[in-house]
Amino acid sequence: MADIAGFPYFEVQVDKADQFVDPAEPKKVIDFLASEGRGGGSPTDLFVMSHGWNNDMGEARDLYKRFFAEVRKLMDNAMPTLGARRFAVLGVLWPSKKFSDEELIPGGAASVASVVTDAVIQKTLDGLRRGVFDNPKADEIIDKAKMLVPGMADSPAKQKEFADLVRSLPTVGKGDAEDASDSFFKLSGDEAMKRLSKPVMPTPTTRAGGGAGGATSLRGVGHAGSAAGAGGAAGLGSFFSGIGSAALNLLNYTTYYQMKERAGLVGRGAINDVLRDIGAKAPAVKLHLIGHSFGARLVTAVALGPDRKPPLTFASLTLLQAAFSHNGFALKFDGKHDGFFRDVVAEGRVAGPIVVTCSVHDSAVGRAYPIASLAAGQNAASLGDANDPYGGMGRNGAQHTPEANTTTLGAVGGSNAFVGGKVHNLNADALIANHSDICKPEVAYALLSAVEKS
Secondary structure, eight states, rough: OOTTEEEEEEEEETTTSSSSSSHHHHHHHHHHHOOOSHHHHSSSSSEEEOOOOSSSSHHHHHHHHHHOOOOOOOOHHHHGGGGTTOOEEEEEEEEOOOSSSSSSSSOOOTTTTTTHHHHHHHHHHHTTOOOSOOOTTHHHHHHHHHHHTGGOOOOOOOHHHHHHHHHHHSOOOOOOOGGGHHHHHHOOOHHHHHTTEEEEEEEEEESSSGGGGGGEEEEEEEGGGGGGTTTTTOOOTTTTOOOHHHHHHHHHHHHHHHHHHHHHIIIIIHHHHHHHHHHHHHHTTEEEEEEEHHHHHHHHHHHHTTSOOOOOOOSSSEEEESSSTTTOOOOTTTTOOOTTTTTHTTOOBBBBBEEEETTTTOHHHHHHHHHHHTTOOOOOOOOEEEEETTOBHHHOOOSSSSEEEEEEETTTOOOOOOOOEEEEEOOOTHHHOTTOOOSHHHHHHHHHHHHOOO
8 A cells, every 4th residue: 555645545547438547446445445443443534636637647646745745734733623534545547638838838838939830730739649539540630630731821721621620639529508619619610710810818817806606706907918927928829810829729629628528537437436436335434526627627527427326425525726617516607508517516416615726827727718718709808717708717716606605715724614515716816826836735724624624
């Protein structure tokens, strides 16, 4: 048995077909949790954490080590009420993929002077090989798309074919209204390129209280040229319009959609199954779901569960810079549709608090959803904020959600008045500087405060 920050640690690795890479891994954690008398007693609580995009297996493990080191420090020094409980950790490993923006690669941020050249687009395509997409002919499709890039700016026929090829890379479902994926795959190729040819520039924002359903309302105060001030240098395509920008936006959004679908598949499938087995064989163990980025979507999908099986109930749910729609928990966000994960809240599938960190400095989530807005034909002056129909939860918190309230991510030792079954948006503008800036004592304290109330 491995150890992480003094916690018993287990892993389950799942492939893109939703199969366990090593079928012995789930059995190890189930057997451990179901056993009696190991190391002073059986565990009382299990942290289940999932990484997001831009992580290979080594990076995911490093994230878990750094995050739970912060958790351990607080449990030893600042959370005496948890002293009688015994915790273990289950790390989920799944095949995610980063967005193509160079900003998401450490040390590789693009400058305003960068140009979206044919070589940049072709390099981006090359980075999407080797199993990123579900289509079994994905690499062949990528080769065809690369051949279209030279001269594409002056050829509407090439632009249309490029868009159609790229959008064939995922295994496409019906899509969702909440992130415009239902529109994205129905558009003609030429219309898709036209809509995505605009620059994606989330503007700096200030927060104003009073959002729908008690959630935060954000209002843009910047302009196109000030986008970099929102927390880091702008990525490729941010300051440029035209076919180069359209191609990168198309690749980013298609990759987003594939990772979204995969996170849902793994969460509702293999990971829900192993936690269902734990619930059957170790029913006294409380299960706490934690997800970062697309991992937040994965663990929320775990809580939603498959349609064919009775729902499970989880002790708490902590979503760290979640890469899914800010309408994910919403009630009739557009007057007609509930959010995809509405049942998680409405049916009480999380008995304890649901905690959501959000920051205007999360440029990764802040860029993905403006692309969705462009795909849907939105012409908002400020894309991606809480007033945009297609904003992201990691930037704006849960919107149009009656059960949601907004407070600030506070200091260690402060009062977190969390309530079971409610969604607590934590404004982390002052503490979270970018999408991956989550290994902080304040974040660990929010998690443990939620655990304390479960």
